[in-house]
Amino acid sequence: MTDLTLRARALLLDLDGTLVDSTPAVDRSWATWAAEEGIEGFRIVEHGRPARDIVAEHVPADRVAASLARIVELEVGDTADVVALPGAVALVSSLPGSAWAIVTSGSEPLARGRIAAAGLPVPDVFVTSSLPIPGKPAPDPYLHAARALGLEPADCVVVEDAPAGLEAAAAAGMRAIGVVGTYPASRLSSAIAIVDAVAALDVTTSEDGWLTVRVAG
Numbered sequence: 001m002t003d004l005t006l007r008a009r010a011l012l013l014d015l016d017g018t019l020v021d022s023t024p025a026v027d028r029s030w031a032t033w034a035a036e037e038g039i040e041g042f043r044i045v046e047h048g049r050p051a052r053d054i055v056a057e058h059v060p061a062d063r064v065a066a067s068l069a070r071i072v073e074l075e076v077g078d079t080a081d082v083v084a085l086p087g088a089v090a091l092v093s094s095l096p097g098s099a100w101a102i103v104t105s106g107s108e109p110l111a112r113g114r115i116a117a118a119g120l121p122v123p124d125v126f127v128t129s130s131l132p133i134p135g136k137p138a139p140d141p142y143l144h145a146a147r148a149l150g151l152e153p154a155d156c157v158v159v160e161d162a163p164a165g166l167e168a169a170a171a172a173g174m175r176a177i178g179v180v181g182t183y184p185a186s187r188l189s190s191a192i193a194i195v196d197a198v199a200a201l202d203v204t205t206s207e208d209g210w211l212t213v214r215v216a217g
Helices: 023-037 051-056 061-076 088-093 108-118 140-149 163-171
Strands: 004-008 010-013 100-103 125-127 156-160 175-179 193-195 201-205 211-215
Touching: 004 156, 010 140, 010 211, 023 061, 051 061, 061 108, 100 140, 125 140, 140 156, 140 163, 156 163, 163 175
Parallel strands: 010 100, 010 156, 100 125, 156 175, 175 193
Antiparallel strands: 004 211, 201 211
16 A cells, blocks of 8 residues: 555546445346357456456357347346445535546446446446447547546546556556456556545645545555
């Protein structure tokens, strides 16, 4: 863990594994889909990647769209144990609407369902895989969020739990904080700081709109 103070205009936050714990629901839904498709020994090797990319590795091209629709159906219907991670509600509730965004590899209906289940507010800027842009680890989702907020990439700090998301942040020219959980700290080494949860972030907003982000070690 690292003691660090950053200045930024906005926090761009991943959702699953960063703000909410949805891993049990994700694993159940994908296991059900894999069983229906007759895929033996399936497991999600790399969380944080777009679902389309994962599905395309296991089914023919003409089955991808139907598989994605089925997975979304399963995941949207399984939010019973989706909960906010420590510090998540307090963090995003303290930020001005112009100073944060959620950037997720999930679809918009799925992400909205998980946000509601976890009791999080919906941000003004909400980037999901429903947008017609490349997903993480491409930089496009984070660059889209920065543009939507009217900010330069260098003025944004990303908070991520997955290597694919950290790769996307680096490609976008943004600083990133890694959150341990889905992956161990050893997989998040490209982050400028690593925390156990967003509860370790102390964020204050100055009168000029800049954020001071203190990372507790």
